[in-house]
Amino acid sequence: MAWMAWTWPTGIFFMVIASLLVVFTVLAARYPETPRRGVLGIETTRGDRLFITLLGSAFINLAWLGLADAAQWWALVISVVYAAAVFRWV
Structure with missing residues (x-):
């Protein structure tokens, strides 16, 4: 490799x-677990919320690379906050 x-x-x-x-x-x-209905109005499980979190975090990091001049670590912080919000409310 x-x-x-x-x-x-x-x-x-x-x-x-x-x-x-x-x-x-x-x-x-x-x-x-049984699926729960969150702010998106769809039923989600833990795995669904993990997928939504990973996909959203990828977009956050790509946008950060293209639009910001600050260190990439700040995008990680935003992604962690986003993940907490997804697992809490979605």
Whole structure:
């Protein structure tokens, strides 16, 4: 895999995503939940909210790269706040 030019931040990113998928799979197996209806008006489960969070965070980070001159860490902070809001209200 020397051709892929892996960096530590890239590796950590994929490890976090893989860990989230494993944790959410274990949670779904041990503590099944019924879908709930949030502000979007659709029924969502934990996995749905995780997908919405990951997709929204990707857009936040891409927009930050294109529109802001500040450090990318601020986009991470905004993404964490966004994730908390999604898991609370969606």
